[in-house]
Structure formats: structure tokens, C-alpha cells
Amino acid sequence: MFTPSYHDGVIQHLITDVSEDDFNVAVGGQVEIIGWLYQYYNTEPHDQVVNITGGPVKKNDIPAATQLFTTDWVVKYMVDNSLGKYWLERHSESNLKDKLEFLLPSDIEVISDDESVEDLKIIDNAMGSGHILVYAFDVLMEIYQEQGYSVRDAATLIIKNNLFGLEIDQRAYQLSYFALMMKARQFNRRALRKGSFEPNVFVFEDTDDIPEEFMTRIPEESQADLADIIDRFSNARELGSIIDFDNKDYNFEALRDTIKSVEVEGLDVFGLQETKDKLLRVLSIAEILTNRYEVVVTNPPYMNKMDAALKKYVKKHYADYSGDLFSVFIFNNSNLAKVGGYSAFMTPFVWMFIKTYEKLRKYLIETKKIDSLIQMEYSAFEEATVPINTFVMKNVTNEAVGTYVKLSAFKGGMDVQKDKVLEAIANSDTSYLYRTNQANFAKIPGMPIAYWASANLIHDFEVGTRMDELVDARQGLATANNNRFLRLWYEVGNTNISFHSVSIPDSIESQKMWFPCNKGGAYRKWFGNYDYVVNWKNNGHDIRNFTDSNGKVRSRPQNTNYYFREAITWSDITSGSFSLRYREPGSIHDHKGMSAFSKDHELLIMILAILNTPVGDHIFKILNPTVSLEVGNFKSFPVIKNKTIEDKSFNISRKLVQYCKEDWNTFETSWDFTSHPLLTHIADDNLSHCRSPVG
Template identity: 30%
Template sequence: MDTNRIKRFATEARNILKAGIAAKITTLGFDKNGNVAEENKPQLMQGGSLWNEQLQTEGFYYQWMSLYNRIQQKGISEVYEEAAYTWFNRLCAIRILQKNNLCSPVLAYADAARTPVIVDEARQGRIPQMKEELRQRLVELLDDDTKVTEQFAILITAWCHDNPIINQCFGSIADYTELLLPNNILAEGGFVDMLNHTEFITDEDFQSPELIGWLYQFYISERKDEVFAKKGKFEADEIPAATQIFTPNWIVKYMVQNTVGRIYLDNNPYETQLQKKWQYLVEPSEMPDEKNTLRYNELTDLKVADLACGSGHILNECFDLLYDLYIAEGYGRGEAVENIFSHNLTGIDLDTRAKQLSQFALMLKACQKDAAFADAHILPHVMDMAHVNPKMDEKALSEACLEFMGGYEDVTGEMLAEDFELLKEAEDLGSIMCFNNDKEYLSMLRHKYAEWTENGTDDCPKNIKQLLPGVQVILALTENYHVLVMNPPYMKSGNMNSVLSKYVKDNYEEGKADLFSVFMQMGMERLVDGGKMAQINMQSWMFLSSFENLRVIFLHNYIIDNMLHLGPRTFDELSGEVVQNTAFVLTKPHDPYGGITLAEIKALPKSEQEVWKQRFYEDTEKDMDESFLGNPKGIYYRLVDGKNCADKKQLFLANKDGNEDGKHIYYPNVEQLNFGKIPGCPIGYWVSEKFISKFEGSNLGENSIARSGFSTGNNDRYIRNWYEISKSEEKFDFPSMNVYSSSKIKYVPFTAGGCCRKWYGNLYSVVNWSDTTQMHRPRTTYSQLYFHEALTWNEVTSSSFSARYYPQGLLFEHSGVSMFPNDNKYYYLGLLNTPILAKYLALMNPTLNNGAEVVSKVPFIYDSQRSLNISDNVQQNIAISKSDWDAHETSWDFQHNELLSIDTSTYMENIDYKIKKHFEETGEHISLSPAAPQLGSLEWRMEQYKTKWERKFMQLHKNEEELNRQFIDIYGLQDELTPDVPLNEITILQQGEISIE
């Protein structure tokens, strides 16, 4: 499937339709703001209406007034969107049905004049069912060959109402929408013309229900850009566009096969044929604990749902797998489909348009299995949040709820009224709504819903009929599912509107940082014991501190079966998404505590904890975490280095069964409870138990202080490079800047961030700190630490972590964290610049942020026997890096050009270096007799300059590798880390002074 072409089709179609509809609205008398002059409104007359001095049908008047009222209610832009999408999805759906031989080719051209077949047939007397008034209007129009568009509008609207699948999935076309069919809909290059040519979409594409999802994804992509461009909070009608992402097909298969498929295999262990078909099924590394295995009686018992179903991609894959299960067990095709729709599959989405496409995609699946479903006699169980709020006042609603439950004094009626009060916020909250979960109430509600709908809804009282959509949603969101599979919406808390934000904080405290983590919490609460949930969401929940409480809950209460750590570039480039992702499968273990959570038990006094433990376990000495979960082991796949989605797929398939190819992809038997031993509980599956065990000792923060410094709030006003200030403003003596007096000094040097540089450097900034700016002085923090020597690093960096030393006399700014060790500062600096530190940071917080809190938690092992040697090595590195920094005029300690510093001493050191280098490379001892120094030769000085800095560079390289070797030995990580340092990671000579090969 060429998604580039599909994207072009969807975006071009949207723009063509919107432009055509805008033009049509103008011809109907509306201005660009949706206003209409009084003389441009139609007048109702006996037997018709008068508009624009022309006689129209009576129906035109009511259609026009309906359009007018809709524009006043929603605004003209929203009506553009609504009408454009109405025609887009229906006409695309008709074309898909046509290509699947499920309807006649009504949109195809009957002749070279681009007359649609449906118009051509009407001219021959074959007219779809329609109201008599419309039929008369059509007959009049058919006499005029110039009125093809008007003919087509009436015919295609009637056809949509008459076709069971289109009508049932998409509903009736609003009465005014027919008026808004663009005048250019049949023009060359118009929307129907685009549909009738395969330049964009191939016949093979039309056979795939996946096409529907891609069309929807790309159709709303520009709307999504518009929503994000405005910044701030997302309103209810913007949430769908802001949160829709189409999931790559192979990841959907992974999630479905490892949930629905795995549960089936647990209950049918001798099944092999289906298992061979499931390419993405992960075999557990050990037999699952029987007490956490879900058992069911019949396939019809399995309840599978996607509570953020979008256009139905995941539901389609669930359908396919469930269908295969039914066929394998001997069911007929039609019976299998009916069971899936009636018993197994549920979908919910906030967006009505997505719900419509999801239903249509599933109906297409059903018809591809058995054409008998083309009459839409049964529909898949997919819901949205439209029509869940009855149009009645509070008293009438309360009475209707009591009547629904069958008794005017019944407390269940009051509970239903409470749930309908919550449904008023359905367009903001969607599937995360928490309704009354009283078992008797829910049992009664299901019973009453079945009673009211047993013989259809035509005979239901009007007030009861208004309750049915809301009751259906309540029942769906209080159901206990065996499987949930979702790609939930992604939305940071800062983008949540006030209604959504408050509800999330009140009901999903641990997951409140993002909407996807709210769905994680909600999903596990909706599962039966032993049930499984699969999601693809953002990897941030695995590591960031804002999700720490959520991780604690999941690590101690649920089981991670397996995970694909996908990282960046997961979604197709065309989706425009730059998020970093993870896909995973969780099991909800059987709850031995009878409904009370493990966290609640641990909050009890010790004596009461023992009561709970004795109630369920004989071994009261056993740790509660372990006794509850059994210290489960999961399988993890590290796919973060995959260049794109397809590459990640191949990496997974190549390593799925443990065929490790040396790329460190496959991580089996990872003990879940070990993550709790790491500060912040990150999901650090790729590190060894030996590595994790170092957290049991001390850390860098125990004998040091690490802090971020001052913030100016206005860098342009306060901060300068030291060479930008005039001599009259200096009031201190460069380069000796170790004395500070606020009464005499205006500008004070400070350390900030800067480029990736180890050991020393990035010292070029000064800040206005004088008394004359007291009223506007930068915000100070931890001022007692100012002007002391310290170590520093960039708080935010996209490159490698690099730490530096700076002397006393400097301030430090917030973009550069400063660490003040109690002693052994050189030992600390040596550790900070080793791969050990980098690996711990990648575990604890694999983001661009290396804040003081994170670095301070890195394990610290002090080796007194090696300390002196390490300190000497580090001091030499500082000296080399400082000499490199000071060799440039941008350093405030610059003295003179480096070529002038070349002397006899430099020459002799260079000769010694060449002798040693020759021996290291060949094993041969040579003797070099120095020629007389040519101090007057620029060429000779240049040669000596290059050798001098090659010597210093290679010495720094040698020192860094030795430091790495020492610290790797101290930490006992010889099997996990190498001391090697690539030459391009040595951070002197950054200005290309010489090239070191």
C-alpha cells in the first residue's frame, strides 16, 4: 500500500471538498462569517418556496433553514468540516463497496461526459427509493441535461439512505448536507473524478480494510496541525483530531496475537496450526503460573475490546483472529461473524466519524467472509459519545431513570441518574468515565436494558428510548473484559481542558501526566482477573519521574508478559508523529486480597499487614510483592535503533525466538521486581542484576551537593561574553578572577552549559551582578555555594554527557548543574566522565535532561587504593584540556599565539613522543638525534605545533581509557562495558586545529 499516494489523495480531497462547499454556501446567500441578509432568506409559500426570485420546492426551504440554524449553532468553519467529511466518507465507502462487489458501480462513469452510472440509470427510469416530493423534483431535473450535479445530489443521497451498510454505519445524511454537495463534485479533477481513477488508490488497496484507517489518518492530518498550532488547551471538538494516530499493522498483530491468541493457546495447549500462522506471537520463557491463567468455557465467553478504537484497525485484527478461532472449532462462516459481533467484540471512540468508519470496516470484513451480511442485519458493537445525553430537564431525566429501572423508589434508579449526570461530560471524558460499579445495580441495568430492547426499540416510550444510547455506553464501560487492546490517545496534562484535567486528577492520580497513562490505569481496572491488556503508547512512562507512581502500581500489581521497546521512528513518516513508543502486553493476576490493593495493604500498620498475609499465605515471612506476583519474568525486545518502522519489524522477527544477532535485541527472563531496586523504578530491562545491585550501596549525592544555579529571566539584558564588555565596565582583573566584591565588581564570570566538552572549558560568560541592578537582579538559588570550585555539566544535552572542573571565583547558572563534593573532587570527576555514568543515566532517565537529582542517584563506589592514581590522571586531563581552552583568544586566560609558545623544551618533548610512539606501533627501540631547533622557521614551528597537540591529544585519550578501565574494575562491570574511547569523543581541538587519525 503506497501511503504517499493515499495521503495525497486524502489531503487533496479534503481541500477540494471544503473549497467546493464554501463556494456552495456563498451561492446560498451566506457571507464568509455565516451571516445572511434578510432579503437572501427563502420564503415559504403555498406548495413551495421562493428564493433568489426563483420557485423552489417546499423541502428546499426546510433544508435551507436547517443549514442556517446549524451555522448559527456551530459556526461556518465547523459546517465546512462536517459537510466535507460527510461526503468524503460516504463516497469513499461507496467506492470501497463497489470495488468489493457489494454494490452496483453507481459512481463510475457511464460515458465520456463523466455522467455517473446512478444518473444514467435514473434517466432510463431506474430510480432508488425516495420520498414522492423528491421523486417529482428529480423527474423535473432529469429533463435538463445541464442539471447533472443537482440530479446526482438527490440520487446519491437517496441511495445512501437506501443502502443498508451505508445507512446503518453512517446514519442519515443531515437534511441540509444535500444542499452542500459542491457544484464541482463531478468536474474533471473533482472528488468523484479522483475516486474513479486508480492513480491514488489501487484495486488491491480497496480490498484492504486498512485503507479506511489510512484515509481517516490523512484526512484529519491538516486539522490536527491546525489544533496543535493554536497551542493551549484542547476543546472537546479538537480532542479527536489531536489524539488520533494510525497504528502500524505489524504492531497491531503483535498486540492481538499475544493477548487473544495467547489466552486461546493457554486453554488449547495442543493447537499448533493457528500458532504457526501467528508470526508475532512471543513464546513465554517459562510456563505461566496457573493461578494467573485465564480460563473460559466457550469462545462466546471471550470479551475483547478497544476503548479508543479510532477507525477500527485493532478491532479488525481482533475480528480476523477470532474468526480463525471459530472456524478452527467448526463454526460456519456466518455463525462465526454473528458470534463475534454479538458476543466478543466491543469498540468505543470519542469521535463519531471514527466510530462510523470502524463499523464500516468491520462490516466490510464480515461481507468479505459472507456476502449475506450486506443487508446489515447485524452490526458490530461500536459506540461513540453522540446522543448519550437525553434532551430532557433534570426532573424528567430522574423520572425516566427510575422508570427504566422498573421502580419509582428504587435506589438503582438514583444510581442511573448519577451516571447520566456524568455522561454530560462524555464529549470531554470519553472512555475514562467511572460509573457506579455496584454489582447488583449493574446486573439490574443489564437485565432492564435487555428487556427494553428485546423486541427492538420502535415501541419504547420516547423518554426510555432517549436513555438507551447512554445506558449502552455505561454498560460497555463497566464491563469486565478478558482482553483490551488499544493505541490510546496521547495528550499531556498541560493540553487537557479544565473538565478533563479535573476528572483525571480526581480519578487517575498516578496516571495524570498524560492521557495515555490514564488509559493504562483505566484499562487494567476494566479487566477480569487473569485478563490481558496490550497497548502501544509513549515510552516516557517507562522512565520519567512524572510516571514513577504509575510504575510502582504496575510493577507491584500486574505482570509484564513481554514488551517491544520501539523508541523513535515507530510510526510511518507520513503520520507526522515524532513520539517515542513502546508496545507491551500485561496480565492482571488473580487478586488474592479480595479487592483491596497491595498499596493499601502496605499502608496499614505492620500487625494488620500480617493478618492479610496469614489469610492468604502460609509463609508469612515471604515478601508481599513476591507472594502476590511470584516475581514474574518478562521478555523484552530493544528495537530503539531501528531506522524506521519496517526496520524495527525485521529486528523483532529476526530475534523473536532468541536468535540473538549480536545487536542486543532480545532480553528474556527479566525479573520484574528488580526494577523496584532502581531509584525511580524505571523499566531498565537491558541492564544486569550485577549492575542493578550497585544501587544497594551509596550514591553520588551522599557526599556531595548538586544544584542548578541562578536564572536571569532576561539573558539579553544581563549576560555577555567576557570580551563584549568595555574596559570601563570590567572592574576586575582578567584573567585572575578569584576575588569577588559586590561593591566594586559589575560583571561576574559564571559557568553555564555549552558544547560537549570534558575536564575543563566553556568559560566565556559574565553576568551583570552589580548593586545598581539590585531591583532587577537575576533570581539567585543556593547562593552559599557561589564562588567555590566545583564540577559542572550541561543539564540538557543532545550529545554525550561531559563533566568539567571550574575553579573558585565563579557563579553557576541554571543551564549547567554544579556538583560540590565534600572531598575527592577529582575522583568524582573521573567517574562522571566514564561510560559507567552514561549507562546509569541511560537507565534512570534516558532523555535529554541530566538534572542534579538524577545524577546524584548514580551509585558511588570509592576505592581508596586507586584514588591517588585516579586523581593524578584526572588532574592531568584538566591541565591538558585547560591548555587547549586557553590556546584560543576566546579564553580570558589567553596569553599569546600557540606558534610563539613553541620552544626547545617543546621540541625535545616531541622527540620523546615520537620514540615512544614508534615503539608502541612496532615494538622497536629507535634513537633520534635532535637537529638544531629552527626557531626562526614558521614551517618548523607549525610542524612542532602539530606534533605537540597530537601528543597532548593522544595522552588525553590514553588517560581516559585508563580511567575507564579503573572504574569498570571498581564497579565489577567488565562483562558489560569496554574502556575503549573513540578518537572522535576526545573533546579538545574542537575547532579543527589539527586532524588526529
């Protein structure tokens, strides 16, 4: 503890620098300020874990590494389009729609059932400081009041019946507990009285310390189930809500009665009372995890650098979705919702496009309905260097149209994104709001969530020839230590470089140390980026035998039979428009200089013409709008064959390659540079004055 000062330091800044409205329950400020304060508290440990270690995130560091406060308008979008829409489907006469600021325009299905508001169950199983649950409380309060409940009774019922939350971080759990109880106190003065009621929110606890003495006092008929739950929770503080129960069914009431019946006598040297209390809490969490919910909403953890134990568990139980923790949550939570229920998320948007998450996309497209999705501008989310989307899924399989909002053109942070979403809600004819059937995604190779693709383009994917049927796209050399094995060509001198295709292994050229290396490079079309050379002496002996401290070979000289062949190539990182270049024979391509090969020279030049167009760039943005274009995306490109167009494309492309080669060689950074082009216009008798003394 410390002696607080109200005249300087953090308390003084809280009083003077933060608007009073941010603390005012009446204007919705209270919960947001709690969340931001907690994230500020976590900033230093978050940066230390994420930016410094670089390796797998350790168990105790997961909360600091993964907790990000969910922006207020995103919370409202997720809850309005899940909880709000679920209620409106069953109560078409409800005025709730007028209260849901971020409900996207869509057709609301009319569902006939008599489900009571008291039966609605909403869970956030990575709840953080409780922001989502608190807003869900507000929406539920509107529903209860519309149904004729008093606000006092409604507050009690919401806490007892409707809201459920789970968390691995003790401090975040405490803040969530506090926020919900203060919300209840706003409407019910007796909420804070001891024994009134408690929120259904819990923090995970490991059960690897349950004493053997306790289990000997459990009746034999209950031992197997209890031991099974204890085993599953042995590493609960790391696994959290992804603990898999293999669809096993437990009699939780019987297990509770059994635990409560264990007698604690005398000094309690084995800590039996503490064990009883812990196991009762664990049973509550296990029951929550094995139930199904009308609505599941969360901002899951984003983490792919897992330690050995977590990685092994995820690979065993969620192999097809193990690319990142958030993808495990997407799969898990989409099934935590009842049939006809909703799940909502805020996650990185890479799952929509890249190969790592292709099985996840396939599963969602075939078994769920993407009801709505908002794709944000690449760097809009200021709290993390990840491109974000937020989306709502319905646990049904149907052909209904979904609503999509594409905000990638609007820079300026989350406030700008919010304003554009509200504009789309106010005017459903806006150009960046799309309505499409997700069955169309299955017609595109890799099933990207390309909701803005036109009907004509989707048809091209269906009838066109795949690029991998025309050329071979391959990754190349990964040295594992570029600082050791790569150089800029002018660092080694061109007498030490083999500038020719090494077709004869014992030739003089093959005995040289350095060979041109295609490493990708900056944006440039048609020809260029001949910058690097790689140590491939003796057929890459040093690289092939480069090992770590344990003697394990780290390098990957893959697809070596494609080395030194002519190719068309693009850079791994394509933050702007897509650009391809022709690469003459004689280079080794590395894993960043993505390359495609063919023995048909004219075919390579023709394809270069097709892809270096705005149409090519547009299609690649459909296949993968992230900054990294993968070989698999290239292979999926559709080519519509037309002999006349192919001949014309070849002639144009061949000339452009030649022009850009001449341009590349006018700079001193080219190894084929001879003189500056301006010098060609100077008379011979004056030329000597323009040359350097050593020239």
C-alpha cells in the same frame, strides 16, 4: 458536497497513486487504507493544534491533537501477544500459534478452564478508525473456525459478543463502525441487512443537555443512579474512557427499562424521544466501561497539555498517573482487564524512565506482570516526534520472566523495526532480545524499566553508595526570559562582568551587572562552555521581581546558596554520550546547567573521573536513556568506594581538567584568550607581522 472529478485532484490520485492491493480485503489492505486516509484528513488540524497553539489543548481539538494511526505490525504484535496468548494458555492443543506472526518467544502458561470463544471480550477504548478491532476480528475468526464454527456464524458472533470499542471522535467512530461491518460482510452476506446486528462500538456524548422535564418522569427509585450517570457523562466528549465510576454498581437492565417506559406524547416539545435514545446509548457506554475484559488493547492519546477542566479531573481521579493522558490509560486499562487477562499498549517510552512516571512504574511492577515489551529506535515512529514503545501486561502479580526487545540501535523507520522484531522471533538468541524478571527493576533507584541491565550492575546498585550521599546535585536559576536576562559574554564587554566569586555582598565586584552563567551547552568533557553571563545586579533584583501581566512572579532563582560555588556540571540535553565538566567558583548555574556541589574539591574531581567514562555513560543510559538527564538520575548513580582507585582517578582527572582548560583558552571565544597557540612558535621579530593593526 462537491462535484467530483475523476481526471484530476484527490480522486484521480487515489485511483492512480495508491496500489490496488491497499484496497483489497483479501490481502488485508482495506482497513489500513481507511486509517491512513483518516490520518491524512487530520494532518492539518493536528499540526495546527499541536505545533502552533503551544498551550492547553481545547476540548474540541483533542481528537485532532491525539489521533495517530497505529502501524500495522504493532497492531499485530499487541493482539498476537494478548488475545492470541490468552487463548493459547487455555488451549495448548491449538494451532493458532502458527498463525500469529508477531508472537514473541516466551513460556506459555497452561491454564485449565473451559472458557468458550463466545465468552472472550476484547475492547479498544480509544479505537480511532478501528484498526486494532479489525485485526482482532481476524484472529477471532481463526479461533472460531478451529472450534468448528462456520465463517458466517463466526462473523455474527464476533460482532455481537467479542468486540467492543469506544471513541470521542464522531468521524473516527463512523469509520470504525464501517470497517467492522464490512469485515462482517466479507463472511456473512446478510450482515448489512437492516436489523441483523450492530457492532458494540460507540462514540461518547455529553449529557449536560438532558431536560429537567425528562427526569421528572423517571421513577424515584431510579432517579439517583440515572442522575449519577448523567453527571459523570456531562463532559464525556473530553473525558472519554477515563470517566471514573468509583467502583459503583448499577442495575443497567432496570435503568434501560425505566428509560424505555418514559412515554412521549404529541408534539414532543421537550425532545423526550431524542433524550431517550441518547440515554440508552450512554447506558451502553457506561456498562462497557464498568465491565471487565479478557483483553484490552489500545493506542491511547498522548497529551500533557490539558485544559483546566480535564486537568482538574485527572488530578482528582488519577493523581499519581497525571503526567500525561497515556499514563492515565495505562493505569486504567491495566485494571480494565480481568485477573489473568491482558492489556496492550503503544505509547511514548518516557514512562519507562523519567521521574514523572515513577509512581506508575512502581504500581505496574508491584501489581502487574510486564509480559513483553518492544522499545523502538528513538525516531522510528514517523507519524509523531515521540520515542515509542509497545508492550503487553498481564493482570497478575508473579515473579515470571518477561520478554523484551531493544531496537534502539536500528535506524530507518518502522519497516526496519518490524524486520528486526521478526528476526528476534525467528532467533531467540539474538543479542537485542532479553529475558528478565521485573523484580530487578525495583533494585534500581527510580525503578526504571532497565531490562538490559546486567546482574553485576544491579548488584552495584544494591551495594554501592548513592551519589547524593557524596555530593549535592541541584537545579539552578530559571529567569523566565533568557532573551532579556542572558547574554554571550562578548556582547557586554568583560569590564562589565564579575569574573570572581561574590563572597562579599557589598564588594565592588558585587555591584557589577553581569556574572558568569553556567547554562550547560554543547558536548564537552572536563572543562569549558564558559559562554554566557546573566544580569544578577543587586543580587538579581530584576530577575527576582520579573512578573507576568497578572503580577505573578515568573522567575525561579532556586538554590541561591549554591551560586558562585565550584561544581561539576552537565547539560540538561544529552543526546549523545554523557559529559561532565569542572566549573570553577564564580558562576551562577541555571536550570539547564545541572550541577553537583561539594566542599571537598578532591571529591568533585574524583567523581568527575568516574562519570566521564564509558561505564558512567552506560549507567546513565540505564537510569534514563532519553535525551534529558535529570538531577534525580544523577543522584541515583552508584559509587563503589576504593581508596586506591580514587587516588589514581583524582590525579588523572585533575590533569585532564587542566589540559582542557588550556585548550578552551586557545580560542577567541574564551574570555581568558591571549593569543593563538600557533603564534608561540613564530620568532619575535616576525610576530608583529602576524598581529592585527590594533594589536
